[in-house]
Amino acid sequence: MAKPAExxxxxxxxxxxxxxxxxxxxxxxxxxxxxxxxxxxxxxxxGEYDGKVKFVKLNTDDNMQTAARYGIRxxxxxxxxxxxxxxxxxxxxxxxxxxxxxxxxxxx
Amino acid sequence: MARKEYEIVIIxxxxxxxxxxxxxxxxxxxxxxLEKGVIGGQIALTELVENYPGVPSIxxxxxxxxxxxxxxxxxxxxxYAETTGIEQDGRLWLVRTAEDDYVAKAVIVTxxxxxxxxxxxxxxxxxxxxxxxxxxxxxxxxKEQHVAVVGGGDAAMDEGLFTTRFADRVTVIHRRDKLRxxxxxxxxxFANPKMEFVWNTVVTEILGEDGVTGVSLHNRETGEESTMxxxxxxxxxxxxPNTGFLGGLVPLDEGGHxxxxxxxxxxxxxxxxxxxxxxxxxxxVVSSAGxxxxxxxxxxxxxSNGFGE
Numbered sequence: 001m002a003k004p005a006e007x008x009x010x011x012x013x014x015x016x017x018x019x020x021x022x023x024x025x026x027x028x029x030x031x032x033x034x035x036x037x038x039x040x041x042x043x044x045x046x047g048e049y050d051g052k053v054k055f056v057k058l059n060t061d062d063n064m065q066t067a068a069r070y071g072i073r074x075x076x077x078x079x080x081x082x083x084x085x086x087x088x089x090x091x092x093x094x095x096x097x098x099x100x101x102x103x104x105x106x107x108x
Numbered sequence: 109m110a111r112k113e114y115e116i117v118i119i120x121x122x123x124x125x126x127x128x129x130x131x132x133x134x135x136x137x138x139x140x141x142l143e144k145g146v147i148g149g150q151i152a153l154t155e156l157v158e159n160y161p162g163v164p165s166i167x168x169x170x171x172x173x174x175x176x177x178x179x180x181x182x183x184x185x186x187x188y189a190e191t192t193g194i195e196q197d198g199r200l201w202l203v204r205t206a207e208d209d210y211v212a213k214a215v216i217v218t219x220x221x222x223x224x225x226x227x228x229x230x231x232x233x234x235x236x237x238x239x240x241x242x243x244x245x246x247x248x249x250x251k252e253q254h255v256a257v258v259g260g261g262d263a264a265m266d267e268g269l270f271t272t273r274f275a276d277r278v279t280v281i282h283r284r285d286k287l288r289x290x291x292x293x294x295x296x297x298f299a300n301p302k303m304e305f306v307w308n309t310v311v312t313e314i315l316g317e318d319g320v321t322g323v324s325l326h327n328r329e330t331g332e333e334s335t336m337x338x339x340x341x342x343x344x345x346x347x348x349p350n351t352g353f354l355g356g357l358v359p360l361d362e363g364g365h366x367x368x369x370x371x372x373x374x375x376x377x378x379x380x381x382x383x384x385x386x387x388x389x390x391x392x393v394v395s396s397a398g399x400x401x402x403x404x405x406x407x408x409x410x411x412s413n414g415f416g417e
Binding site: 029031032033034036037060061067071072073074075077089091092093095096097 | 144145146147148152153167168169188189207235236237238240245246248249250318319320340
């Protein structure tokens with residue numbers, strides 16, 4: 001099962017923007033309670049969409065640059081990237097069904 | 109859409125719902141708890157809970173997880189779904205969500221309360237983009253910036269003070285000429301060099317394209333209109349109970365809280381309301397947990413006696 005890999009300010013361009021597949025980025029931080037509820041959902045989805053969508057996570061405490069670049073001011077935020085551009089977002093904890101709909105939209 | 113059958117359905121996964129779930133599951137009743145957002149509800153966003161007896165200090169999310177694990181260990185089931193309606197179906201209850209319908213002999217509503225919104229242009233669009241209802245969640249994104257806090261109660265001062273750990277300057281915008289917050293919080297707020305106060309003033313619009321850049325203000329005394337540049341707006345102007353789906357079913361007070369007996373019973377057999385959703389709740393973790401336990405005990409009595417089993 002493809003567990004979401006950690007990306008950083010240094011690897012973001014390579015791992016996310018230049019990816020051939022759509023990428024879901026989970027912006028999180030260790031102090032954020034709801035982030036800890038999103039993480040297992042994202043892990044499950046990573047398994048379900050293995051090979052179709054890439055899943056990564058970015059710690060906003062350690063990677064302020066990327067968080068600032070995409071205007072992240074609340075976590076958890078999930079950003080969906082396609083062709084190097086953010087095309088959709090989910091802010092705050094949402095049930096798995098909502099996350100699935102966001103992913104399906106990106107694949108459509 | 110599936111139709112799922114339970115003995116007890118609990119609506120809302122805060123302390124009241126989790127305590128009700130623990131008691132119902134330990135009574136060996138087939139019970140499901142429906143949660144629309146985050147387990148723990150308001151406490152999931154609370155940095156520290158320091159007034160739950162026996163627990164000197166704990167992160168709110170961790171306390172909620174401990175309550176959840178305890179209830180699940182006795183068989184409580186949890187599903188993530190938002191309740192859209194409740195109906196009486198003969199002697200049974202039908203709880204509708206966007207995904208599925210749940211049939212139960214008893215329903216315990218522990219849906220809690222949600223923060224109020226200002227209802228001004230820009231607020232919805234910029235939520236998560238500088239508009240926030242939780243400083244402990246989002247303040248870290250405003251390092252060395254200027255932010256506004258709207259409100260004058262305990263939550264506004266508490267969260268405003270927390271925000272000063274990160275922001276350089278925190279401007280409290282309050283529609284009256286004095287704070288409603290408790291004395292200790294007021295003392296701390298006035299003593300904090302990063303905090304400043306704009307009185308008799310309301311926010312009429314939140315400005316910004318992709319993120320908040322400022323607020324439009326209206327002074328209620330002088331009628332003066334102005335704008336203020338800020339990178340974030342933290343809004344703490346009270347809460348409303350999540351009882352919309354109870355409308356027309358049971359009596360609510362003018363604030364939307366359900367009227368219940370001291371056993372958390374409504375006028376309808378098998379329907380209970382506990383915690384912040386009921387009238388006269390003390391709105392504490394410990395009192396809500398107590399409410400939930402009371403409702404579950406009452407529901408258990410009802411199922412063993414009143415329901416005629």
